Amino acid sequence: MAPLKITVSGSSTISRSPERCLLRVSVRSEGPHQELVSKEVGLASNQVHQIFKELSPKTEEGLATAQAPVTKFSNTLLSTRSTVPLDHDNKPLPRVYHAHSSFQAIFRNFVTLGEVVSQLATYPKIEIDKIDWHLTDETKKALGSESRNLAMYDAIQKANDYAEVVGQKVVAVHITDEGQVSHGRTLQSARTFVPTAGMGYSVSPEGGPVIDLTPQDIEFRGSVEVTFEAVSEN
The missing domain is CATH 3.30.70.2970 (Protein of unknown function (DUF541), domain 2)
Known part of the structure; x- marks a missing residue:
């Protein structure tokens, strides 16, 4: 079998x-x-x-x-x-x-x-x-390594969840790296600005929405597809 x-x-x-x-x-x-x-x-x-x-x-x-x-x-x-x-x-x-x-x-x-x-x-x-x-290139490189590790741990946990039900354990036999993507907020601006006071440096175009210059967090996402073979624990 x-x-x-x-x-x-x-x-x-x-x-x-x-x-x-x-x-x-x-x-x-x-x-x-x-x-x-x-x-x-x-x-x-x-x-x-x-x-x-x-x-x-x-x-x-x-x-x-x-x-x-x-x-x-x-x-x-x-x-x-x-x-x-x-x-x-x-x-x-x-x-x-x-x-x-x-x-x-x-x-x-x-x-x-x-x-x-x-x-x-x-x-x-x-x-x-x-x-x-x-982010700097050095940080992106470090986060790339960390995100790959975390994505692999996530895949292993999922596979173990399935294998546990049938009383088996898993061994990885094929890994497909689906890459990493960073997502940050890009802010467009208008021609004329009315600066407001304060550390947030919110800048409002006349007649338009507020453009917030407060730094926005960047999400670094990784994904991987892994094929496991389940083997008997005995």
Whole structure:
């Protein structure tokens, strides 16, 4: 008689507070004069660049210092384009010029993050595009190992539950790793902000819902499918 086979899925969920936050910022302007919109974006971009530069002092090796609130940042070059809008009769209106640049910075100090968002809220031509909470690569690697262990223990427990009923024990004969996935909350933003006081750094777009900059826990989930063979305990 062929041995009894038991196939079960094991899973695990681990929650951790984020260690990093990716802030994405855009600088935009539009109007009838290309030189003016380019100048506006250039000036605002210089201000944003200076903020991030002061928050990310470097060691002699070019890495962020241990106390730097921003571990690294980058930006795109200023770009321009033009469009010709149409009126209600589908007739062309005067040409409109657009200028744009963007930044992204990785924060490890979330108090400073809130202060920077509040500061940028007062600048014209600036949009906060996105705020993403993250774990460091080292933490994700450690959690990956832990989640695999926990998922396997979960599968073993399930298989033992089934085998116990028929008076047998189990031996794993095939394991399929279904991977790990981390889930964090991504916060979208609007163009204009009204910062509120307090450590939570809640920022409310005019006429829109509150955007909470308080760090959101990240869930790290692992899953595995395991096939066991049940054998007699005797």
